[in-house]
Amino acid sequence: MARTALVTGGSRGIGAAISKALKAEGYNVAATYAGNDEAATAFTAETGIATYKWNVADYDESAAGIAKVEAEVGPIDIVVANAGITRDAPFHKMTPEQWHQVIDTNLTGVFNTVHPVWPGMRERKFGRVIVISSINGQKGQFAQVNYAATKAGDLGIVKSLAQEGARAGITANAICPGYIATEMVMAIPEKVRDSIVAGIPAGRLGEPEEIARCVTFLASEDSGFINGSTISANGAQFFV
Numbered sequence: 104m105a106r107t108a109l110v111t112g113g114s115r116g117i118g119a120a121i122s123k124a125l126k127a128e129g130y131n132v133a134a135t136y137a138g139n140d141e142a143a144t145a146f147t148a149e150t151g152i153a154t155y156k157w158n159v160a161d162y163d164e165s166a167a168g169i170a171k172v173e174a175e176v177g178p179i180d181i182v183v184a185n186a187g188i189t190r191d192a193p194f195h196k197m198t199p200e201q202w203h204q205v206i207d208t209n210l211t212g213v214f215n216t217v218h219p220v221w222p223g224m225r226e227r228k229f230g231r232v233i234v235i236s237s238i239n240g241q242k243g244q245f246a247q248v249n250y251a252a253t254k255a256g257d258l259g260i261v262k263s264l265a266q267e268g269a270r271a272g273i274t275a276n277a278i279c280p281g282y283i284a285t286e287m288v289m290a291i292p293e294k295v296r297d298s299i300v301a302g303i304p305a306g307r308l309g310e311p312e313e314i315a316r317c318v319t320f321l322a323s324e325d326s327g328f329i330n331g332s333t334i335s336a337n338g339a340q341f342f343v
């Protein structure tokens with residue numbers, strides 16, 4: 104029987120490419136989103152992938168949503184914690200609200216997404232936890248103290264989960280994309296974006312499908328010994 108994969112933020116951007124790639128590999132896929140009903144409806148019409156709306160920052164909503172997905176689609180064996188936001192500001196201007204919004208969504212959201220599926224993975228002795236971190240969690244970024252903290256935190260989460268899940272057949276890994284051509288990046292002013300591209304040895308932004316490829320690799324049955332790792336997919340944009 105096909106395994107079931109849950110992709111948070113799976114109706115747009117990188118998440119949409121991940122949902123589609125997992126479906127193409129034969130998984131049953133459920134994609135979540137926060138509030139953009141129009142994009143989610145269009146995504147389901149295009150792909151046939153079921154979408155579910157809940158806020159990953161809310162534990163009870165996440166647990167209830169996950170229970171619904173498991174009842175309607177199947178027990179979740181692969182969870183991709185992809186939903187994320189930015190609220191950029193230089194540190195001296197960053198408000199506590201901007202800090203908490205990003206922490207609640209990008210970091211607590213990973214806990215809220217993985218914690219409800221973890222007992223089932225342990226019982227079934229199989230699981231794949233894949234967290235979408237960021238190059239900016241590895242190197243830090245001007246005006247992203249909040250975002251970089253969450254993305255660095257993701258790496259701590261997967262390294263710890265990897266140790267806890269290894270004997271139960273569960274792996275936990277992170278992917279650190281560089282700059283990928285999604286709405287999040289296209290919203291950056293063009294002049295700033297041009298200077299970002301100039302700093303990427305590949306000379307271009309990445310494509311969402313290139314991140315999706317990393318996910319299908321980590322999700323596969325054959326990837327069971329890859330555990331606690333970070334895949335950097337950034338066009339050779341190295342950092343110290």
Ligand code: NDP
Binds near residue numbers: 118160185
């Ligand atoms: P997008 O803004 O294109 O899409 C974000 C998705 O997450 C949407 O589906 C959105 O739902 C959902 N989402 C946002 N907040 C919540 C929430 N509170 N609860 C549930 N769902 C939520 O983002 P990207 O595709 O660009 O980014 C995806 C991930 O990749 C993020 O974690 C990001 O940090 C990371 N990343 C992106 C990079 C890039 O260059 N784009 C680079 C490195 C990492 P809705 O459609 O309803 O708004």
